[in-house]
Amino acid sequence: xxxxxxxxxxxxxxxVNLMEEKIDDLPKASIKVSDRHFGIGSxxxxxxxxxxxxxxxxxxxxxxxxxxxxxxxxxxxxxxxVYDKKIVDKKEINIESNAGIKKIIVNTENxxxxxxxxxxxxxxxxxxxxxxxxxxxxxxxxxVMVDGKEYRLTCVSMGNPHAxxxxxxxxxxxxxxxxxxxxxxxxxxxxxxxxFVQIINDEYVKMRVWERGSGETLACGTGACAVGMACIxxxxxxxxxxxxxxxxxxxxxxxRDENVVYMTGPATTVFEGEIEL
Numbered sequence: 001x002x003x004x005x006x007x008x009x010x011x012x013x014x015x016v017n018l019m020e021e022k023i024d025d026l027p028k029a030s031i032k033v034s035d036r037h038f039g040i041g042s043x044x045x046x047x048x049x050x051x052x053x054x055x056x057x058x059x060x061x062x063x064x065x066x067x068x069x070x071x072x073x074x075x076x077x078x079x080x081x082v083y084d085k086k087i088v089d090k091k092e093i094n095i096e097s098n099a100g101i102k103k104i105i106v107n108t109e110n111x112x113x114x115x116x117x118x119x120x121x122x123x124x125x126x127x128x129x130x131x132x133x134x135x136x137x138x139x140x141x142x143x144v145m146v147d148g149k150e151y152r153l154t155c156v157s158m159g160n161p162h163a164x165x166x167x168x169x170x171x172x173x174x175x176x177x178x179x180x181x182x183x184x185x186x187x188x189x190x191x192x193x194x195x196f197v198q199i200i201n202d203e204y205v206k207m208r209v210w211e212r213g214s215g216e217t218l219a220c221g222t223g224a225c226a227v228g229m230a231c232i233x234x235x236x237x238x239x240x241x242x243x244x245x246x247x248x249x250x251x252x253x254x255x256r257d258e259n260v261v262y263m264t265g266p267a268t269t270v271f272e273g274e275i276e277l
Contacts, residue, residue, distance in 0.1 A: 001277050003033070004081060005040060005270040008073030010218025010247020012270070013060075014042045015081050018049040027065030029277055034063035040275060043214050046074050048081055054096040055088045062213030070099035070159025072120060072221015072250075072263055079104040080113035080267040099159030106267075117264040120222070123229045123254075124157040131161070133187045140233050147181040154230040155192075158261065162193045162226035166234070170198045170208045179210030193220065195227050202237045206244045218247030225261045228252030 001023065004015045014033040016023065023029050030045035032038075044062045051057035058078045060068040078095055082088040083106055093104045103119040124130070125138040132139055132155050139155040151165045163182060167173060173196045182194035191212040198206045207227050209220040224243040231237040232254055240253040250265040 001029070002272070002274050003040065004272045005042065006077040006081065006268060007247070007270060008076050008219060008221065008265055008267050009245055009250060011071075011073035011220060012042045012218075013044050013046045013071070013074055013077065014040050015046050015048060015077065017081075017085075017087075018047045019087075023047075023277070026059070026061055027067070030061035030063065031065045032277060033275060040273075043211075043217050044068075046071065046078065048078055048087075051096040054094040054101050055090075056082050056093075057096040059098065062211070063215075064213045066213040067098070068160060068213070070097050070102075070222050072118060072158070072223075072225060073219050073265065074221070075102055075104060075118055076116040076221070076265060076267040079106050079116050079118075080269065083108075083113050084269070097159070113267055115264065115266045117262060118221075120158050120225050120261045120263050122259045123226070123261055125155070126157075127155060130155055130157050130192075131189055132163075132192075133189065140230075144185075144187065146185055147178060154233060156226040156229045156233075158222040158225040158229075160193055160222045161188070161190070162195060162223055163188070164195045164197060164227055164230035166230075166236075167196050167198055170196050170206050173208060175208055175210055175216050179216060183210060183212045193223055193226075195220075195223050195230075197227050197231070199231070199236050200244075203240070204242045204244070205231055205237065208246065219245040219250070221250065221263055221265070224250045225252055225263050228254060229261060 060071045106113045127134045253262045
């Protein structure tokens, strides 16, 4: 199988063009390529295919083989993939995902994409669709007991469900210990991604993320968008902010008139190769 290894802020995936490659078992392939000792090493597998309703279609598989609805860092890399390889010959690209069609505007240097701005759509706060077991319609700064400790959670979906909690110091979080406690908490019947956020000022925050199916990753695009919305909803930041992740920085902007979140960040090709499945 021919592949391209790419990353956005360190959130790395193996990208495969299904218009040229045939894979019988995508979840199994994702598990194999993600292994950092016996495979390529990645947070998962992303496929690029033809679409009847957009310029191309993407699917995202986590390191454990489960399929995700959306990947903010991944979709920027898909835009780079199809533009750099001349599959799509325009700088405004529509990409179909399990979370709907997203519009991406790419920025280029020497006719290669270096970064992209993604219209991530409207934030979803409806607890039933996230889903979250809660007696309220929305969960904003609500107390929840996790592993015997109270955390105040704001839950937002940007295609994937996220639980955001604010902490004094992200470096002090024992994320390998507490992350799974959030992911498999009984109030999240389909598991959840969790962000631990430190407010630096009203335009800058730091976060760490525990992704369902992947564990801690260097970056999460939908998570950064959810963090931006949680910061705004709780009155901590302005409508445009920088989110610092372990692997880099993303710019998140909320347009109140359109009720839309925009995310801007890098897209990088690491290498190309072949692997036996």
